Amino acid sequence: MVRKRLHNAADGRPTVHTVAARAGVSIASASRVLNGLGASDETIRKVRAAAEEVGYVPNAIARSLQSQRTGLVGLAVEDIGNPVYVEMMRAIEAVVASSGRQLVVHATGGHIPTETALLRRLANRYVDGMIVSPIRITGDHLTAMTESPVPVVVIGQLGEDAPVDNVRTDSRTGVGLAVDHLIATGRRRIGFVNGPLDTVPGAARDAGFRAALARHGIELDERLVEVGDFQYAAGRAAAERLLSRTRPDALLCANDLIAVGALHALLAGGRRVPDDVALVGMDDTELAQMMFPQLSSVSLGSAERGRLAADLLLQRIADPALPPRREQVPPTLSVRASSAPVAAGPGA
């Protein structure tokens, strides 16, 4: 005669009922022992033994349902292959993992409907929190974020009054650092290869570039500005267009991928770096150090921003009543071979 109810899950795996029955105690006691709460030595021994014998492992979903926690943290970025996001992701993963949680990644392709849909989906609480680094921010983003039942942290520029935790840098100032450095080392015709102007970083960097030149009293020759995409191939193409119409003595690029593309364009065109043209990238990713010559780059602290965002998120998960906070990571300039001063030449 077969018992109908064997205390096992549908797939035959042991549940807390299996363990309790085997140990001869109630499921409440079994659960308490397995969670290290109070119980007599004898009960502890019996439950531990029973759990061991049947190879019991608690079901994560059932536990989540009870605790209202999934132990997951989401991360949404445009492209998980871009080195700047790779560094952020690595830093975030480390923080998240050390808190015993896990990271769920989303590649949005910078597609706005995808991003807002993702934020809206937070309503079903499949993660305990979310870090998002949108390249463009719309009103839809903001409403979706504020309506989300789980905390959201934004990496990137956000309106001053948005009630959302925010980690940012100041890429405008970062561009200024690079321009100052190039001018200090004797460069005057500084070209600028930017990403799309309708993105938050693209706009900020454009503004920063113009402001920095103005600060030095240099009038901008618009032929020195070119716009592409934040990718290698587009950066290379943009640099080629720029070089085909004018002769800069320095090139500032809106990120390292563009800078690598520009380096390629320069070397392929027979220009020497840094002798003929100095080159500076942005984001200071590992890529910058891998190139030959090594690339100067404006660090926007991507790993640091990732770390801070993860910290902020974990703190808010722990205490949702916290006021919205804002962290700012200052840009710094890493000077390397690609923008070394020209050895005493005929200039200036």
Next chain:
Amino acid sequence: MVRKRLHNAADGRPTVHTVAARAGVSIASASRVLNGLGASDETIRKVRAAAEEVGYVPNAIARSLQSQRTGLVGLAVEDIGNPVYVEMMRAIEAVVASSGRQLVVHATGGHIPTETALLRRLANRYVDGMIVSPIRITGDHLTAMTESPVPVVVIGQLGEDAPVDNVRTDSRTGVGLAVDHLIATGRRRIGFVNGPLDTVPGAARDAGFRAALARHGIELDERLVEVGDFQYAAGRAAAERLLSRTRPDALLCANDLIAVGALHALLAGGRRVPDDVALVGMDDTELAQMMFPQLSSVSLGSAERGRLAADLLLQRIADPALPPRREQVPPTLSVRASSAPVAAGPGA
């Protein structure tokens, strides 16, 4: 007088009870409407309206508990920053996302206890399946994988009889392709910068290198072999050690990061690439094309392997009874500037 039970979740968000109460129907009917099952027009209208009004979104965890599916797929690799894993991850993410699931990433650091712990943790079913690409495979890995209640797919070499879905390439043959190419273009003193020999890829590439030289009747000068780590810095250091003791006319590197390090070492040492020394990497990552000169590299189809692994996993999730399968991606060689033949020189 306050109602004790408001049909809302602890945090005040609406549940299916809220919607049902508001629509004046049972939770069963509400659930049916929300899942598009049979119901009368009137019921459908009322439930839809009620759900809309209260902004109902089903709770993902509760749904998971019922369906025994989390909608998550795990991926465990050594380092989510290594370009070869970045490409795999990108391909996997695309497949997984298009099936309506999401990707949970784990960076194991190549640490064996971390990896086996991760595999054992699958017992709690926090994901529907897992893709793992271990750099070393132990018996512990295998038992943890076969005991897992959720399917596991391995990217990498696995014993012939392991009853686990497996996607592999043949890096031994891949190394052979590179050696053949270098010899065909007139190189004879081929150096080899490898990763650790106690890793699966390290061992395979070492064997492949020796076999290829033997096939061409070349006796290996052990000074031409150097071992480091699969990283940029270690690769550069290893290449420097090799170059300081002997003069190769070609350098084959066990992955692209090492190759970039070697390129650095060569250029810093004043050697011209490819004129003095030809250079070939492995994995054919985006990095290879970003260097100047562009790097020849043996493609091991990382994106393709990722795609296949994800397909295999999704198929097995859909039908766990499938027999274990094995997919093999053949290596191919991408010849680029770094290994162009020497322009008719004095040699051979």
Next chain:
DNA sequence: CAGACTCGCGGAAACGTTTACAGCTTGAGG
């Protein structure tokens, strides 16, 4: 030695959803 207090335990409810089952209504066919 009586009362209060502590401790361990088991029963049952809860988390929010889906779904098996049974009862009801309605309409068609004989």
Next chain:
DNA sequence: CCTCAAGCTGTAAACGTTTCCGCGAGTCTG
């Protein structure tokens, strides 16, 4: 007019866990 099938609906159980609460036994205190 009766029977039967078909279609909706609601009740309740289930998924596997944690936890509230009440109970009994033991211990301490005055």
